[in-house]
Amino acid sequence: MHFSPAADDRHVGGHGAFHEGATLLYERPLILTRQITVQVKRAGRDFHTRTLPLAALEPAYGRLEPEVEHTMKHSILALMTAAAISACATATPEQQIIGDAASALGGRDRILAVKTLVIEGEGANGNLGQDMTPEAAGQAFMLSGYKRSIDVSAGRTRVQQTRTPNFEYFQGQAPQQQVLGVDGEVGYNVAANGNATRVSNAVAKDRRAEIFHHPITIVRAALDPAARLANPRTAGGQRVVDITTASGLAFTLAIDEGTRLPTRVVSMTDNPNLGDVAVETSFADYQDVNGLKLPAHLTTKTDTVTTADIRVTKQALDADAGNLAAPAAAASAAPVTGPPPVIVSTEEVAKGIWFLAGQSHHSVLVEFKDHLMLIEVPQNEARALAVIAKARELRSGKPLTHAVVTHHHFDHSGGIRAAVSEGLTLIAHKATAAFFTAAIGRAHTIAPDALARNPKPLKLETVDEELELKDETRTVNLYHIAGSPHADTLLMAYLPKERILVEADVFSPAAAVQPYAANLLENIKKRNLKVDRIVPIHGAIAPFTELLKTETH
Ligand SMILES: [Zn+2]
Numbered sequence: 001m002h003f004s005p006a007a008d009d010r011h012v013g014g015h016g017a018f019h020e021g022a023t024l025l026y027e028r029p030l031i032l033t034r035q036i037t038v039q040v041k042r043a044g045r046d047f048h049t050r051t052l053p054l055a056a057l058e059p060a061y062g063r064l065e066p067e068v069e070h071t072m073k074h075s076i077l078a079l080m081t082a083a084a085i086s087a088c089a090t091a092t093p094e095q096q097i098i099g100d101a102a103s104a105l106g107g108r109d110r111i112l113a114v115k116t117l118v119i120e121g122e123g124a125n126g127n128l129g130q131d132m133t134p135e136a137a138g139q140a141f142m143l144s145g146y147k148r149s150i151d152v153s154a155g156r157t158r159v160q161q162t163r164t165p166n167f168e169y170f171q172g173q174a175p176q177q178q179v180l181g182v183d184g185e186v187g188y189n190v191a192a193n194g195n196a197t198r199v200s201n202a203v204a205k206d207r208r209a210e211i212f213h214h215p216i217t218i219v220r221a222a223l224d225p226a227a228r229l230a231n232p233r234t235a236g237g238q239r240v241v242d243i244t245t246a247s248g249l250a251f252t253l254a255i256d257e258g259t260r261l262p263t264r265v266v267s268m269t270d271n272p273n274l275g276d277v278a279v280e281t282s283f284a285d286y287q288d289v290n291g292l293k294l295p296a297h298l299t300t301k302t303d304t305v306t307t308a309d310i311r312v313t314k315q316a317l318d319a320d321a322g323n324l325a326a327p328a329a330a331a332s333a334a335p336v337t338g339p340p341p342v343i344v345s346t347e348e349v350a351k352g353i354w355f356l357a358g359q360s361h362h363s364v365l366v367e368f369k370d371h372l373m374l375i376e377v378p379q380n381e382a383r384a385l386a387v388i389a390k391a392r393e394l395r396s397g398k399p400l401t402h403a404v405v406t407h408h409h410f411d412h413s414g415g416i417r418a419a420v421s422e423g424l425t426l427i428a429h430k431a432t433a434a435f436f437t438a439a440i441g442r443a444h445t446i447a448p449d450a451l452a453r454n455p456k457p458l459k460l461e462t463v464d465e466e467l468e469l470k471d472e473t474r475t476v477n478l479y480h481i482a483g484s485p486h487a488d489t490l491l492m493a494y495l496p497k498e499r500i501l502v503e504a505d506v507f508s509p510a511a512a513v514q515p516y517a518a519n520l521l522e523n524i525k526k527r528n529l530k531v532d533r534i535v536p537i538h539g540a541i542a543p544f545t546e547l548l549k550t551e552t553h
């Protein structure tokens with residue numbers, strides 16, 4: 001039996017009911033192939049027959065393609081007979097895709113026998129969420145000494161690489177060594193000094209998924225009888241199938257219709273800023289390695305941003321992958337289920353102005369005559385909500401109405417959805433507007449946040465070169481920091497009466513490298529601002545002379 005899969009699949013209705021208005025006429029479980037042949041009568045007029053994996057009867061995995069309707073032309077009896085004769089010998093369409101991919105790669109048995117995969121090369125990591133504008137893609141960390149080792153059956157992997165920023169990085173442009181691994185449930189990083197730390201469960205889960213972002217590992221997982229295959233379809237010259245691995249991770253695999261080699265693997269994950277995002281790895285430049293075909297060019301996109309582009313210089317199957325076990329310090333550490341508990345310290349730096357610090361990213365609360373305004377709702381929902389709560393506690397009699405966002409970088413805009421969920425109006429540079437508007441509207445179904453649970457519209461006031469916020473009691477001038485090598489969306493806040501400047505990232509007191517300080521000074525001089533103190537989003541409050549000192553370095 002054959003039918004053409006459809007691109008615009010419709011979900012099958014839930015809880016055993018097949019389709020709205022459809023009646024299940026008969027079912028024949030075919031245990032050997034884990035499939036079921038069903039005939040569907042929809043709305044009392046059409047008859048369809050198709051073969052589905054048993055998993056397809058589960059609401060989340062079932063699909064019913066319109067094209068199946070062409071089978072109506074056959075008589076029901078003929079279909080029943082054909083199904084009875086051929087069922088045991090015929091793979092389902094989804095199994096056919098996996099079987100074709102396995103054959104093209106070098107054969108099912110060879111793939112199942114793979115123990116380790118070691119890939120060496122060079123390439124680049126994109127600077128997701130941290131480039132000059134939300135839309136820019138010019139910044140990258142250039143990778144050298146890249147080595148990705150996978151112990152296929154043990155579920156362990158480790159990436160070692162040296163990355164060198166091709167841009168003015170806040171830590172300087174010296175090469176940085178990285179070791180990023182996962183061993184079962186334990187994700188870890190090893191610092192250049194050898195110290196291992198456990199990473200969050202969310203990061204570990206992403207790294208476990210990444211193991212299957214390779215043709216051999218995903219097809220091997222799909223060949224596992226415990227894997228569930230569903231939703232075979234054709235799109236853009238590729239045959240596509242959904243795979244849920246035995247361990248419950250979900251992927252979509254596409255293979256080329258001609259060569260039948262895998263072209264890409266997609267999985268979904270949560271990104272706190274972007275919500276539900278697709279992580280897609282594309283495969284190209286296949287080469288012969290020890291009896292299998294392996295791609296020599298792997299490109300990974302997270303949402304629309306290229307986050308990894310790797311050109312393989314050397315790769316080996318079943319070579320010694322080294323010890324891929326998690327280091328003891330990480331393995332024995334408690335699971336990291338979320339960001340660390342939030343600490344918000346308060347310091348009144350001038351009358352009606354509070355420095356809300358305590359951890360890495362600070363905020364500043366400014367009191368006006370009849371309302372309050374925060375400068376920065378940073379990092380993530382947890383910190384943003386804690387800062388908002390602290391602001392309301394400090395001046396419970398006045399409404400908190402506005403939040404200034406210093407720039408679009410993900411660690412500084414990670415709280416905007418939380419702020420919108422609390423009814424605040426955002427104030428940000430105009431170059432953030434399209435991105436922030438999209439960010440507020442994006443789906444967060446994988447890890448629903450406060451805004452997903454309580455949707456509210458975005459209220460955004462944008463700033464071009466400057467904006468004065470003034471009433472009888474307070475003046476705050478917001479200025480665009482022009483020409484900064486850090487970002488093109490930066491706003492600084494100047495309080496002329498208090499001679500205070502609030503800024504993020506362009507001067508972090510006590511930081512070893514200050515690549516953006518000279519440009520900040522230019523902007524201060526150009527505006528002829530009289531500054532006594534810098535109240536920074538990173539680091540401790542510093543006298544203006546600290547910024548001047550960077551000039552001599
Ligand atoms: Zn930044």
Ligand SMILES: [Zn+2]
Nearest residue numbers: 411504505538
């Ligand atoms: Zn920062």
